[in-house]
Amino acid sequence: MSSTVSVDAVVDHDLLERLTDRVVARPRAERVVAVAPFSGTPLAEVPLSTPDDVAAAAAAARDAAHWWAARPVAERARIIGRIHDLVLDRRAEIADLVQAEAGKARRDAFEEVADVALAARYVSARGPRVLRERRRLGALPGLTRAIEGYRPKGVVGVISPWNYPLTLAISDCLPAFVAGNAVVHKPDSQAVLTALLARSIAIEAGLPEALWQIVSGDGPVIGGAVVEHADYVSFTGSTATGRIVAARLGERLVGASLELGGKNPMLILDDADLDRAAEAAVRACFSNAGQLCMSMERLYVAARVREPFLERFLGRVESMRVGAAFDYSCDMGSLMSQAQLDKVRSHVDDAVAKGARVLSGGRARPDLGPWFHEPTVLDGVRPGMLAADLETFGPLASVYSVAGDDEAVELANDTPYGLNASVWTSDLRRGVAVARRLRAGSVNVNEGYSATWGSHDLPIGGMGASGLGRRHGREGILRYTEPQAIAVQRAHNIAPPAGMSYDTFSDALAKSLRVMRRFGRP
Numbered sequence: 001m002s003s004t005v006s007v008d009a010v011v012d013h014d015l016l017e018r019l020t021d022r023v024v025a026r027p028r029a030e031r032v033v034a035v036a037p038f039s040g041t042p043l044a045e046v047p048l049s050t051p052d053d054v055a056a057a058a059a060a061a062r063d064a065a066h067w068w069a070a071r072p073v074a075e076r077a078r079i080i081g082r083i084h085d086l087v088l089d090r091r092a093e094i095a096d097l098v099q100a101e102a103g104k105a106r107r108d109a110f111e112e113v114a115d116v117a118l119a120a121r122y123v124s125a126r127g128p129r130v131l132r133e134r135r136r137l138g139a140l141p142g143l144t145r146a147i148e149g150y151r152p153k154g155v156v157g158v159i160s161p162w163n164y165p166l167t168l169a170i171s172d173c174l175p176a177f178v179a180g181n182a183v184v185h186k187p188d189s190q191a192v193l194t195a196l197l198a199r200s201i202a203i204e205a206g207l208p209e210a211l212w213q214i215v216s217g218d219g220p221v222i223g224g225a226v227v228e229h230a231d232y233v234s235f236t237g238s239t240a241t242g243r244i245v246a247a248r249l250g251e252r253l254v255g256a257s258l259e260l261g262g263k264n265p266m267l268i269l270d271d272a273d274l275d276r277a278a279e280a281a282v283r284a285c286f287s288n289a290g291q292l293c294m295s296m297e298r299l300y301v302a303a304r305v306r307e308p309f310l311e312r313f314l315g316r317v318e319s320m321r322v323g324a325a326f327d328y329s330c331d332m333g334s335l336m337s338q339a340q341l342d343k344v345r346s347h348v349d350d351a352v353a354k355g356a357r358v359l360s361g362g363r364a365r366p367d368l369g370p371w372f373h374e375p376t377v378l379d380g381v382r383p384g385m386l387a388a389d390l391e392t393f394g395p396l397a398s399v400y401s402v403a404g405d406d407e408a409v410e411l412a413n414d415t416p417y418g419l420n421a422s423v424w425t426s427d428l429r430r431g432v433a434v435a436r437r438l439r440a441g442s443v444n445v446n447e448g449y450s451a452t453w454g455s456h457d458l459p460i461g462g463m464g465a466s467g468l469g470r471r472h473g474r475e476g477i478l479r480y481t482e483p484q485a486i487a488v489q490r491a492h493n494i495a496p497p498a499g500m501s502y503d504t505f506s507d508a509l510a511k512s513l514r515v516m517r518r519f520g521r522p
């Protein structure tokens with residue numbers, strides 16, 4: 001375990017003051033104190049926006065969006081490419097703030113930096129191609145020229161949670177920008193500082209200031225106001241809030257992508273490479289102290305390999321270094337807040353009271369900081385326990401023995417969620433076959449979550465209670481557009497030529513339709 005390091009030693013308070021000035025809020029707005037989870041000490045005072053501020057932010061964004069949408073897509077993509085370079089250049093400063101604001105280990109903070117670079121590279125390189133107008137099949141071959149185009153939505157509302165304050169702040173904005181939109185962004189109140197730093201870097205890269213408006217405040221009030229003004233919403237957060245946001249957007253007939261919770265299963269089949277699986281399970285369960293939507297909370301292990309897997313897995317969990325350090329000496333940092341710690345404690349205590357057994361960890365660690373908790377593995381978790389039925393979103397994983405692949409798949413799918421899954425086997429065909437049977441938007445074979453998440457060309461999102469729509473890939477860019485159908489009719493109208501009766505016209509049309517089908521025209 002590593003010792004606590006002073007947050008003040010790494011944080012530039014003058015910079016934070018300048019950044020917090022950029023929140024859209026009145027000059028003497030009420031302020032809330034942002035706290036560093038490593039120590040529980042104040043980091044900065046963040047102004048609170050009002051619903052009127054959100055309306056003003058949306059109006060300014062709408063003005064800017066008109067101009068921005070008229071810029072060539074290549075120009076928009078170039079700015080995003082520069083964001084990639086700046087984020088990598090300034091990775092140490094960014095990682096310091098991410099750690100200070102979110103209390104995570106350095107490796108988890110760097111994972112965010114790397115992910116934003118991947119997202120920016122993908123969007124800048126692929127955006128122009130994805131958004132290019134394309135020819136489609138016209139009604140009458142040779143006579144109808146059909147074109148599919150993509151118009152920006154206008155003002156995109158981005159509502160993001162606290163767990164990945166950099167990645168989830170910027171990665172959903174970049175595709176909106178390349179598609180020609182402006183953004184009104186409400187980060188969680190515990191993640192505003194990193195969002196403001198990301199915005200300032202985007203502006204340094206050439207993004208016009210008015211295009212990315214950041215508002216701050218209470219979820220239902222300020223998030224609710226964003227939902228009222230946006231032409232599309234990218235929401236990331238809990239399933240409960242996602243349902244509220246979706247209901248209101250349904251009334252407004254405004255679209256959304258909803259990236260919600262999960263209770264993700266990891267399947268260790270009887271032929272898995274157990275050393276690799278155990279190493280990956282540690283990362284998959286305890287990255288960001290388990291406060292990761294894609295992280296694994298249920299481990300289904302083939303009975304035949306249960307003991308050798310547990311020996312490897314628990315050995316690694318026991319040796320994890322937990323603590324507050326602004327270098328790479330710790331494997332796991334703090335939980336985000338007292339509320340997070342209380343939730344983890346309630347899941348552990350409830351499971352133990354109902355007969356589950358702690359295989360590793362199980363205790364809070366106030367000696368390390370106010371909200372630290374050990375990485376914890378439980379055995380004997382059953383339906384009716386909080387840890388079985390609900391997303392913990394903390395450093396808690398449960399191990400279950402299964403007889404074979406069928407039972408593993410059945411239990412893995414026995415959840416309303418469907419976000420991420422992981423399958424471990426030496427037989428890659430078997431792995432892909434099992435993946436196809438899992439009800440999850442993302443399945444990693446021989447990885448925990450990074451293979452699908454890091455493949456930015458893949459659409460990522462949830463099935464069932466884990467969400468609607470997809471981020472990343474073509475879908476992640478096109479969600480921010482209105483597809484537009486344009487057809488140019490040449491020479492003849494789609495009607496009987498002058499002098500031809502409808503009888504003759506319909507016979508001729510029926511014949512040509514048969515010919516087209518015979519020749520395989522779709």
Ligand code: NAD
Pocket residue numbers: 159160161162163168186187188189217218219220221222223224227236237238239240241242244245258259260261262292293391393419462466467
């Ligand atoms: P949350 O739903 O409480 O808050 C998310 C965001 O929504 C915050 O910015 C919050 O202020 C805002 N909000 C709250 N109420 C609102 C309302 N009525 N209208 C509009 N906005 C509102 O979620 P959380 O607890 O902060 O985040 C953790 C959850 O997020 C977990 O369930 C986790 O699995 C999920 N998550 C999902 C993904 C994903 O990609 N699927 C990624 C990260 C986190």
